[in-house]
Every structure is written in C-alpha cells, then in structure tokens.
Amino acid sequence: MQKFIVSLIFTLASLSAWADPQTVTLLLPTMNCAMCPITVKKALSQVEGVTKAKVSYEDKKAVVTFDDTHTSIEKLIEATTNAGYPSNVVETKTP
Template identity: 55%
Template structure:
C-alpha cells in the first residue's frame, strides 16, 4: 500500500508542482504503477516518480484538477 503526503508549491499562477511522499514504494514496479495512475488524474500535465527518494512530483493545473482518475 502506498501512502501519500502532499506538499505543493506554486510554479506560476496556473500550474503547481505537487510532491507526493510514498515511503512504502519499495519495488521496481512501484514507480511505473504510480506514474500510470497519476497520469490518469484530471489536471495533471507531467509526472516524475523516483524510487530512490520515495517521491512522485507532478505538475498540476489546479483549475482543472478534479482529484479523481479519468
């Protein structure tokens, strides 16, 4: 099970970079699965998942982010 903690910072007015902490992401398949799920979320334009740091970063358009998968 992957647990996420969300930290957001403003990149510019329309887009935010959100960093998700995933401490239980421990296998080589986890980043692939996490990236696949995040790219299906409305409003997410880019994702970067790092197994070594147990983090996923995503560029989000808050005005279009629905918080659920497409």
C-alpha cells in the same frame, strides 16, 4: 452596455485558460520495488489536469505538475492511494 457585460463575462471565463501550473511533491513511503513508480505514474497521469508526473523509487517521491482548475492535491493523493500507494504532501510550489 450589454456588449461590455458579455465581453467581461467571456474574459473572466477564459482566465482559467491562463492558469499557472502547480507542482506538488508527494512522499510515497510504501514503494518497495523498482516497478512501483510505473504504477504510481500511470495512476497520476490518468488524473484530469495532470501535465507531468515524475516518480522516483530511490527518493520514494513523486513530483506532479497539474492545473489546479481541473484537479486538486487531494485527488492526486486519492489516485496514489487507490493504486495501493498512500502518499503525503512534502512540498508545494506555485509560480
């Protein structure tokens, strides 16, 4: 019985390793030059759990793929805000 319980605990603990990535689109209305996306992408990429960040000056949006077991949308917004570019959620996607 103890082996079963230990096995169950390890199985449940490892489920986060199979977590599906989440994607969020953030609106960045204060980006006003072609260099702004570089700063925003760097800030987002430094957030633990972010696997991809695509930032478009033309659309004033960032599409961020992340592991929600390591970060949250709130932390992504905090990262852009701290970099000088407050953002708002436009869309979220989960597989």
